[in-house]
Structure formats: structure tokens, C-alpha cells
Amino acid sequence: MSVTTEAPAYPVDKVNRVKRRHDRGHYDHETVHRILDSAALCHVSYVIDGQPYCTPTLFWREETRLYWHGSSASRMLRNLSDGEPACLTVTHLDSLVMARCGFNHSADYRSAMCFGRARLVTEPEEKLRALTMMVDRFFPGRTAGLRESSKQEVKATAVVWMEIERASAKIRAKGLADDEEDYALPIYAERVPLRTFLGEPEPCERLLPGVERGADLKAYQAGRLLEEALLEAYAAAYA
Amino acid sequence: MSVTTEAPAYPVDKVNRVKRRHDRGHYDHETVHRILDSAALCHVSYVIDGQPYCTPTLFWREETRLYWHGSSASRMLRNLSDGEPACLTVTHLDSLVMARCGFNHSADYRSAMCFGRARLVTEPEEKLRALTMMVDRFFPGRTAGLRESSKQEVKATAVVWMEIERASAKIRAKGLADDEEDYALPIYAERVPLRTFLGEPEPCERLLPGVERGADLKAYQAGRLLEEALLEAYAAAYA
Numbered sequence: 001m002s003v004t005t006e007a008p009a010y011p012v013d014k015v016n017r018v019k020r021r022h023d024r025g026h027y028d029h030e031t032v033h034r035i036l037d038s039a040a041l042c043h044v045s046y047v048i049d050g051q052p053y054c055t056p057t058l059f060w061r062e063e064t065r066l067y068w069h070g071s072s073a074s075r076m077l078r079n080l081s082d083g084e085p086a087c088l089t090v091t092h093l094d095s096l097v098m099a100r101c102g103f104n105h106s107a108d109y110r111s112a113m114c115f116g117r118a119r120l121v122t123e124p125e126e127k128l129r130a131l132t133m134m135v136d137r138f139f140p141g142r143t144a145g146l147r148e149s150s151k152q153e154v155k156a157t158a159v160v161w162m163e164i165e166r167a168s169a170k171i172r173a174k175g176l177a178d179d180e181e182d183y184a185l186p187i188y189a190e191r192v193p194l195r196t197f198l199g200e201p202e203p204c205e206r207l208l209p210g211v212e213r214g215a216d217l218k219a220y221q222a223g224r225l226l227e228e229a230l231l232e233a234y235a236a237a238y239a
Numbered sequence: 240m241s242v243t244t245e246a247p248a249y250p251v252d253k254v255n256r257v258k259r260r261h262d263r264g265h266y267d268h269e270t271v272h273r274i275l276d277s278a279a280l281c282h283v284s285y286v287i288d289g290q291p292y293c294t295p296t297l298f299w300r301e302e303t304r305l306y307w308h309g310s311s312a313s314r315m316l317r318n319l320s321d322g323e324p325a326c327l328t329v330t331h332l333d334s335l336v337m338a339r340c341g342f343n344h345s346a347d348y349r350s351a352m353c354f355g356r357a358r359l360v361t362e363p364e365e366k367l368r369a370l371t372m373m374v375d376r377f378f379p380g381r382t383a384g385l386r387e388s389s390k391q392e393v394k395a396t397a398v399v400w401m402e403i404e405r406a407s408a409k410i411r412a413k414g415l416a417d418d419e420e421d422y423a424l425p426i427y428a429e430r431v432p433l434r435t436f437l438g439e440p441e442p443c444e445r446l447l448p449g450v451e452r453g454a455d456l457k458a459y460q461a462g463r464l465l466e467e468a469l470l471e472a473y474a475a476a477y478a
Contacts, residue, residue: 045284045293054284056330091295193438
């Protein structure tokens with residue numbers, strides 16, 4: 001008996017099809033989501049009066065839905081019923097590649113582009129849940145031990161959500177790749193890996209006596225890769 | 240005698256004025272350019288048929304002009320005469336900030352958003368110069384020692400330029416900042432710094448005997464901060 005199982009994937013059309021270097025394109029949930037969940041920072045594109053904006057923000061994912069902090073949401077999300085078309089992108093820059101000709105200079109990277117329509121989270125209970133996960137996705141269980149948010153704070157925080165309608169991941173991981181005949185040239189070539197690490201945690205200088213670092217920050221150890229800490233925290237938060 | 244000297248700055252209007260947390264906004268060339276020149280990766284936003292795209296790419300700056308690699312330029316830059324409205328953003332994520340309430344959770348960061356109209360570099364001599372600087376901005380003088388680009392390679396590489404018409408930098412560097420009354424609570428709070436480092440360079444395994452690493456890669460030493468290497472290389476390239 002043979003069973004064909006197809007991995008869940010995002011639909012592909014002219015918006016998200018990887019055109020340039022299509023061999024680097026991926027559309028399956030697993031690849032796209034792993035790139036997203038390894039990151040805290042994304043860039044979101046949206047349009048106001050024909051002018052595109054590219055805004056950096058912290059974000060997180062739930063299933064095929066993305067959430068982010070709604071800075072400047074007032075001018076961004078005017079059309080609440082249909083949502084505003086948006087594109088949220090995460091990129092990990094993994095190396096710089098110095099080849100034997102200009103054309104083959106490159107970089108290793110992993111990026112995910114997600115397309116959909118951005119909307120404000122307006123329903124009060126869903127907003128409270130989203131505000132909890134905005135913290136707990138990064139620091140599992142942390143909100144339960146925090147000073148509760150005031151009504152004013154909740155009001156002042158806009159949360160945006162977007163169902164991922166289309167998405168693509170693009171991965172280059174092959175390092176140096178010169179033209180075959182160029183390897184015979186007396187030219188130096190190399191790859192320099194890049195990694196983002198956590199530094200030594202800096203506890204607040206005004207901690208009360210006996211207050212200690214909890215399990216919510218367990219993933220965040222000095223010297224660890226940021227993306228490993230974020231993946232571990234994500235897995236714990238959505239266990 | 241008093242002389243008023245005003246630092247060069249980008250004009251401010253409703254497009255680039257920092258609205259949310261305007262105390263974090265900067266418009267002077269020096270601040271904006273330093274954030275740009277410390278980075279290799281940017282995200283560019285542009286619009287096709289009402290759909291915003293957020294595309295990661297390597298880029299560099301010359302004076303108040305930005306250049307980047309024109310992937311998907313064919314569909315992006317249809318209007319060559321007026322250019323396409325674009326926004327190029329660079330973000331350095333410097334820390335994660337865990338506060339005593341959800342609302343004061345934050346991050347330290349430095350970002351620069353640049354607005355203008357993107358156009359293809361079409362003039363042949365200017366294109367060759369741009370292709371040289373696409374490599375030499377990162378690795379000063381490197382192109383002179385490389386295998387010369389073929390006509391086909393030059394043709395296959397689209398270079399985009401954009402004069403920065405408006406720009407804003409946004410910087411948060413204050414670390415932990417709880418409400419004064421919250422410091423009396425028995426809640427753990429800290430800041431975790433984030434830094435991107437260069438790993439050990441990986442020389443090509445097929446280097447010819449006697450071929451050594453040159454001065455063009457001098458800034459790229461293992462264990463160094465990526466942004467420091469990029470700033471040093473930039474200063475050498477545009478000395």
C-alpha cells in the first residue's frame with residue numbers, strides 16, 4: 001500500500017512565485033514557518049496614497065496567521081472591512097560570499113515573504129489574548145507573572161493580524177560558487193559566515209531582593225544564537 | 240561673532256515624519272547615513288498592481304543616493320522616466336527588553352527609512368561604475384583583482400538607484416524603562432543585547448597555491464561585529 005502525503009503548502013501564483021533563481025524557492029508551510037519563527041524582527045510593506053512604506057517591527061506567527069504591533073496603525077488600516085494589502089518579510093543573512101568575478105559575489109540567506117491583508121485586532125478578548133502572546137511567544141508564560149495591563153495600555157496598543165494568503169521562502173546556502181573555468185585563476189575567494197548572538201543578559205539594577213530570573217527566559221543564554229533561542233521559546237510557548 | 244551652522248538633513252513632511260514616539264526620530268544626514276553604511280542588507284518596498292512587496296537585498300549608499308541589485312527589476316521598474324515610488328529600510332535590532340508589564344516590553348534598535356523613486360541604471364559607463372562599487376563598497380579595491388565581467392554578466396545584472404528624497408532614522412537605545420511605580424514590584428526584568436558577528440572566514444578549497452587573502456578583505460576578521468567591518472570598509476572604499 002502506498003500513501004501519497006503532500007506537505008501543506010501555500011498556493012502559488014504570479015504574486016509570490018519566485019521568478020529570479022526559482023530553484024531557491026519554497027512554498028511549503030514547514031520551510032516558510034521555520035524562517036518566520038526563528039526571527040523576532042520583520043519588515044512590513046504597505047501602501048498609503050500610492051507611497052510604499054517599509055516598516056520594521058516585532059512580530060509572531062500562529063498557524064497561518066501573523067501578528068504584529070500596530071504602530072502607525074491609525075493611518076495604515078483605514079479599511080477595516082477588507083483589510084489593507086501588506087507584505088511581511090523576514091530575512092536571515094547567513095554569509096557574505098567573495099568570488100573570483102563580480103557577478104558571482106553573493107550572500108547566503110533565508111528569507112520568507114508573506115502576502116495578505118492586514119487588519120486590526122478589535123474584538124476585546126482576542127486582543128487581550130494577542131497581547132499576552134506578543135510577550136509569551138518570546139518568553140513563554142511570562143505574562144502571568146507581570147503587572148497586569150491597564151485599560152489605557154491595552155487601548156494604546158494596536159495589534160494587527162494578517163492571514164497568510166500566499167507566501168514564498170527563498171534560500172541560498174551554497175556558499176562560494178564560481179564558474180568552473182574561474183577556479184584556475186590566481187584570485188582569492190572565500191565565504192564569511194554571519195551569526196547573531198545573545199550577549200550577557202543585563203538584569204535591571206533596581207530588582208527587589210530575592211527576585212530571580214525565571215523559566216520564561218530560559219532560552220536566552222549568553223553566547224547562544226538568537227534564532228535558536230527564538231525557536232526554542234516558540235516551541236515552548238505553543239507546545 | 241556667532242555662526243549658525245546647520246547639519247545637513249533630509250526634508251520632513253507627512254511621508255517621513257516620525258509620528259509614533261517622535262522623540263526617537265532623526266532626519267540629519269549623519270545619523271541616517273551611519274545606520275545605512277553599517278548594514279549590507281536592506282528591505283525595499285514597492286508596489287505592483289496595488290500589491291506591496293517587501294524584498295530583501297544587498298545595497299549601498301553614495302552621498303544621498305542608494306543603489307541595489309535589481310532582482311525582479313523587470314516587473315518592478317516599468318516606468319523608467321518617472322521612477323517607481325519605493326521605500327528602502329535598514330534596521331539593526333540591538334536588544335530585547337523584558338519589563339515588569341507587557342506594555343513596557345520593547346527592543347532597542349536603530350532603523351533608517353528612505354523614500355524616493357527607484358530607477359534602473361541604464362547609462363553603460365555609469366552601470367560599469369556601479370557594478371564595481373557593488374563589490375568595492377564592501378571589499379575596497381577588490382574589483383581590480385577579479386576576472387573581468389563579461390558583457391552577458393553585465394547585461395544580466397540590473398542595478399537600481401534611488402535619490403533619497405526624504406528619510407528618517409528612528410533610534411531606541413534606553414534599554415529597560417518601567418513605569419516608576421512598577422520598580423517596587425517583585426518582578427524580574429532585564430535587557431538582552433544582540434550582536435551580529437563575523438565567523439571564521441572559509442577560504443575556497445580550490446585556491447591556487449600562493450594565492451593569499453588581500454587588503455580588500457582586511458576589515459573582515461573573525462569575531463568582529465559585522466557593522467564595524469562594514470563601516471570600516473565603507474570608509475576605505477570612499478576615502
